[in-house]
Amino acid sequence: MNVRVAVIGAGIGGLTSAALLAARGAEVTVLEKEAWVGGKARRVAVDGAAIDGGPTVFTYRAVFDEVFAACGARLEDHVKVTRAEVLARHAWDDRGTLDLFADREASVEAVGAFAGAEASAGYRAFAAEAARIFRVLEEPFLRGDKASTPFPMMRRIGLARLPEMLAMRPFDGMWRALGEHFADPRLQQLFGRYATYCGSSPFAAPATLMLIAHVEAMGVWLIEGGIHALAKALAGLAEGQGARVRTNAPVAEVLATNGRASGVRLASGEVIPADIVICNADPSALATGRFGTEVRRAVPAIPPGRRSLSALVWYAHTRTRGFELTHHNVFFSRDYAREFREIAAGRTPSEPTVYVCAIDRGARLSDPAPPPGARERLQIIVNAPADGDVHAYSPEEREQCTQAMIATLRRCGLALEDPLPHRLMTPQDWEQLFPATGGALYGRASHGWAASFQRQGPRTRLPGLYCTGGATHPAAGVPMAALSGQLAARVIAKDLASTRRSPRVAIPGGMSTRSATTGSTG
Known part of the structure; x- marks a missing residue:
């Protein structure tokens, strides 16, 4: 060539x-x-430590x-x-903690212990549906040529597979579809979060995005x-x-x-x-x-109204106590719908869901924790509106966001150092790094x-x-x-x-x- x-x-x-x-x-x-x-896959220096500055999940x-x-x-x-044994650890203050595993049957058992036999059956059905959507879309869409309408993709799939096309559920909302599998709102919240992997709200995204859960279930890997x-x-x-x-x-x-x-x-x-x-x-x-x-x-x-989510991202080097972290951890808010309403209205969440990547911890059950009293590297993420080109984050607002994040973690049992050695990236900072985005980290939102x-x-x-x-x-x-x-x-x-x-x-x-x-x- x-x-x-x-x-x-x-x-x-x-x-x-x-x-x-x-x-x-x-x-x-x-x-x-x-x-x-x-x-975005960079490293950031905080308190003498090099912290992963971008994506953390490798699937x-x-x-x-x-x-x-x-x-x-x-x-x-x-x-x-290294392949992870624990995909992620999820926490809801005093409402429990749930690990999902690379071993599907271990996840089924964990969901059952967490929320009962009906929830375990619902998880099995959800996992099967997510896998089916992925199998239908992998070649014609994920790996296929870009199409401006669904019709070329439908031709690639073939009319003989019309039931499978309908199984993609493009016209069903993700949150509603999750409700068909899970009566427990905590599980609906957990699996709705996968919409945020592509910067979208689970309340506006199509049920098709349930396939992301299957991509993660296929294997999560940690890269040294x-x-x-x-x-x-x-x-x-x-x-x-x-x-x-x-x-x-x-x-x-x-x-x-x-x-x-x-x-x-x-x-x-x-x-x-x-x-x-x-x-x-x-x-x-x-x-x-x-x-x-x-x-x-x-x-x-x-x-601007079609942009994906942005994020508040803290890079922290801190001692932790009270909650046993694994590599990937999620601490949920008590009102998920309010959280995304606030973001849609252009506000940072008053009580956010918080993702914590504990960089120095593995994702195998046998992996040791950092030595007692040692500082560890964390990347902490909260979803935020992509308004970095029109909104300046004052020192007072940055501190307010930090305290809201810390409050969620504390409510779920995780305590960080006070004051917290950290560096914070806001949508305004992301806009400066990636101009013309408003800080949107995922391009166009997958809404509708x-x-x-x-x-x-x-x-x-x-x-x-x-x-x-x-x-x-x-x-x-x-x-x-x-x-x-x-x-x-x-x-x-x-x-x-x-x-x-x-x-x-x-x-x-x-x-x-x-x-x-x-x-x-x-």
Whole structure:
């Protein structure tokens, strides 16, 4: 493939497409404005400790096995991965604690002990439905080409499988569907939370998003060094194929010649000619002119009302007591509906649900806790409105949010140091890091049946300019960003083959066969 490719942004999607295209012989240059690779998957220094600064949950490992295999490598040769026994620990003040496990039957038993035999049967039925939705959608949607309506996807599935299409439940609300499986509001709350994995409210998302629970049940993996280590491995993989990865190299403008993308201009003034430009930024950055006027009409802007959730994220180095943490922990609010009403109204939750990643703790039952009295690294997340471009978070509001978070943890039995050694990121801070998003961390919210078809696909209205990343098709999250990188590489190969009237070029890592590892994660 004799083509020059410039990739804007060294996030998971951009690095994946860079590695795959470089493996096919393209001359690839990745340009990252920050000093690190990984985009949101970064590390933050607090109190002398390096804390994971972005995504913390690693699922759907098969996607990355495919990417590395397409480049003649193995994931486990680049990062150390360990499969979690405990998927997550969930707490509701004095209303109990529930662990979900990689072992399905262990989860069934735990749900039964937590909420009774009827709840155990409901969980079994829910898990089966989530698995069915995933099986129906995996190839035609998650791994398929972007479609602007459901009809091309329905053709891929086949009319003979009409009952399975209806089983996707795109027109049913997620919260209501969960009520069919769980009478216990705590379990409805627990499984509704999966909508937030793609930045959406469980009260506005379609029941289709129940498939996220199955993706997690297929296997959660811990990476030594966090997701940032995975991003560094992808950058090394791309460089091993001949790509060049440049940090501290912000792109100021996408250039176009004769109605086609022709390269980029850096903030330094340096021009890098390219036949293909891949934007691994939020598509809104293109639509709002952050990369020049030539490309403003290349993609539609995401209206502020359609943005996904943002987040308040605390990076803390603290002693903990009173609650036995595992690696992934969730502490629920007492009124979930009020929490999301407040966010929809543009307010931070008065009593938030809090996710805590205890970075120094494993997720196996036999893993030891940190030594008594030792500080440990925590990443703490609370959902928030994506208003970072219109709302300034004052010191008083930041402290108020911190105290609300601490109150939820204390109510559920977890105490942190006071004062808490931490650094807080607000939607305003996320907007500064990822301009034109308002701090939305997942692109467009998956609200309503049509939302998934309205996400930006790899192709844009400007020939030669493509998009990839967690804000594009198929969805948000680490594995989905990698799938978007696979799709961008595959679509670029198709378009180049069509332009040159040559035989179709196949990019490895697109619709490939499952790996041996995949079989072990079901």
